[in-house]
Amino acid sequence: MRILFVLPYIPNLIRVRSFNFIRALAARGHSVSLFGVDDGSADEDDLSAAAEICDRIETVPLTKQRAGWNMLTAVPSSLPLQAAYAWHPKAVSSPRPGSILADLGKFDLIHVEHMRASRYGLAMKAMLFGQGHFIPVVYDSVDCLSVLFRLTARHALHPLNRLVALFEIKRNERYESFLLGQYDRVLVTSNAERSAFISLRDGKDIAAEISVVPNGVDLDYFRPDLQPTKDADTIIMTGKMSYHANIAMCRYFIEEILPQIWRSRPDVRLLVVGKDPPVSLRAYAQDDRIRVTGMVPDLRPYFQQASAAVAPLVYGTGIQNKVLEAMASGLPVVATSQAAAALGVQNGRELFIADQPSEFAERVIELLADPDLRMHFSATGREFVERHHDWNRVASQLEEIYFDVINDQRI
Numbered sequence: 001m002r003i004l005f006v007l008p009y010i011p012n013l014i015r016v017r018s019f020n021f022i023r024a025l026a027a028r029g030h031s032v033s034l035f036g037v038d039d040g041s042a043d044e045d046d047l048s049a050a051a052e053i054c055d056r057i058e059t060v061p062l063t064k065q066r067a068g069w070n071m072l073t074a075v076p077s078s079l080p081l082q083a084a085y086a087w088h089p090k091a092v093s094s095p096r097p098g099s100i101l102a103d104l105g106k107f108d109l110i111h112v113e114h115m116r117a118s119r120y121g122l123a124m125k126a127m128l129f130g131q132g133h134f135i136p137v138v139y140d141s142v143d144c145l146s147v148l149f150r151l152t153a154r155h156a157l158h159p160l161n162r163l164v165a166l167f168e169i170k171r172n173e174r175y176e177s178f179l180l181g182q183y184d185r186v187l188v189t190s191n192a193e194r195s196a197f198i199s200l201r202d203g204k205d206i207a208a209e210i211s212v213v214p215n216g217v218d219l220d221y222f223r224p225d226l227q228p229t230k231d232a233d234t235i236i237m238t239g240k241m242s243y244h245a246n247i248a249m250c251r252y253f254i255e256e257i258l259p260q261i262w263r264s265r266p267d268v269r270l271l272v273v274g275k276d277p278p279v280s281l282r283a284y285a286q287d288d289r290i291r292v293t294g295m296v297p298d299l300r301p302y303f304q305q306a307s308a309a310v311a312p313l314v315y316g317t318g319i320q321n322k323v324l325e326a327m328a329s330g331l332p333v334v335a336t337s338q339a340a341a342a343l344g345v346q347n348g349r350e351l352f353i354a355d356q357p358s359e360f361a362e363r364v365i366e367l368l369a370d371p372d373l374r375m376h377f378s379a380t381g382r383e384f385v386e387r388h389h390d391w392n393r394v395a396s397q398l399e400e401i402y403f404d405v406i407n408d409q410r411i
Helices: 016-027 044-053 064-074 081-085 115-130 145-155 159-180 191-200 244-264 279-286 300-305 321-328 357-369 371-388 391-410
Strands: 002-007 031-038 056-061 109-113 137-142 185-188 210-212 234-238 269-273 290-294 308-311 333-335
Touching (some): 016 031, 016 044, 016 391, 044 056, 081 115, 109 115, 109 391, 115 159, 137 159, 137 191, 145 244, 159 191, 234 321, 244 269, 244 279, 244 308, 269 300, 279 290, 321 333, 321 371, 333 357
Parallel strands (some): 137 185, 234 308
C-alpha cells in the first residue's frame, strides 16, 4: 500500500504512536509518506529519523504567532481550539506540482492523527472528491478529547487549564461527533474511548465505524535489564512533565503519598523523569531524595536504577505509555485505576492498583520490601505487554483495518 500519514507534528520516540505505526508499516513493505506540521519543536535528529522510515516528507511551518492567531480567531466561532491550533490555509490552497498534496490521488489510503490535524484531513478529502478520486481517509483520534476536557475541568490544578477546558467541552463534543461522520474509519486506543465516542452520537448505530487500535511498546528497546543495578529504595515516575495531567500526578504523589512512604522507609528516593518540568516541579528537588531530571535522551538507564515505577494519575484518558514502558522494562508498577483503566490488567496480577494515598503508599512499601514480589510483577507485567502491546502485532491489526476500509470503498 501507498499510505500518507497526516500529523500535527513530526513523529519521534516521544510522539510514539505514529512513529511506530510508520516504522512498522514500512518494515512490512508499505510505502509511507508524511505530511506533518513543524512547530519548531522537532530537531534534526527527529527529521532524520522520520526520513529513514518515510519515502517522502513535506512539512508545514507553524510559528507561535500563527498558532496564537488561529486560536484567537477560533474563539468567536464554534471550532475547538485544538482543531484550529495547527491550521495553515496556504498549505492546502495551492499545492505546487510534484508535492504530496498534488499527488494525493496516487495514495491508497490517508491516515490522519489527532484533532489538530483533522482540518487537513477534511481538506484533503475535499480535494480528492474534486479530482474524482475516492480514496479512504482514516482518522486516528487516539483519545476522546471531550472526556479529557471534562476531567480537566474537574481536576486540573491550574485555574487557566480548568477555564480552557470548560470553554472547550461543548465545542469538542459537537466537533468530535461531526468528525465521526466525515471519515471512513475512526481509530481509538481503548474500548473506553470507543464507548465515549459512541455516546457522543446518542448510541446511534456507528459502532462499525470505530476501531480500537491500542498503543504498543518497542519490546526490543524496553526490556528487563539482565545485569540490574537497581536500588531497593529508588522508585521512578515518567511522562512529559509539562502536561497538566502529569503535573497534577507528580504533585499528588509527592505531597499526598510520598510522605507516607517516608514514614516507613525514610531513605526512599524518587526519580521524576520527563521533558520540560515546570518550576513548581523542579522545586521539589530541594529535598535531596527527589531528583527531577528534565529531558533525558534515554529512559532505560533510569529504569535500571529503580526497583518500582509509580503512575498515580489523577485524571487522563487512553492508554498510558508510561505504564507500558515500565512493565516492558520489567519494573513492577503501582498505578491508580485512572492510569490502568484502558489496559485491561488485573490488580495484583500484572500490577498493583490503588486509588487512596494510604493504600498506594502501602503497595509501594510492600514492593520495595519484597524482592520475590517484585520478580512476580516483573514477569507478569512483561508477559502482558508482550501479549497485548507488541508494536508488530498492533501494526498487523492496523494493516487489517486499512485493507477492510479499502475493500469497503471498492464495493
